[in-house]
Amino acid sequence: QVQLVESGGGLVQPGGSLRLSCVASGIRLRFNAMGWYRQAPGKQRELVARVSTGGSTNYADSVKGRFTISRDNAKNTVYLQMNSLKPEDTAVYYCKTGWNSPGSWGQGTQVTVSS
Secondary structure, eight states, X not given: OOEEEEEOOEEEOTTOOEEEEEEEESXXXXXXXXEEXXXXXXXXXXXXXXXXXXXXXXXXXXXXXXXXXXEXXXXXXXXXXXXXXOGGGOEEEEEEESSSSOOOXXXXXXXXXXX
């Protein structure tokens, strides 16, 4: 049974940074693409960033240059480093297995960017 547990969210001021973590169990991350998604109130869930098994990455235009996705296969963990945060980054952030496949989802972690 696949389980993904996100952590690292919180309240941060505009311009600040956070690092999200997603620890996986029941799967070996080295064999899976992984992605971070987010959903703001009243909006659809959207892709933020994803990383392939080979390390190729893909980012939403709105976060390019500010966010970095990475993986530590030894720790079975994927990270999302978020810098220069903006109020519009406020959302629940989820990690997911797979690139375009349905995949498994974590429970999410809240990120709030506000002064």
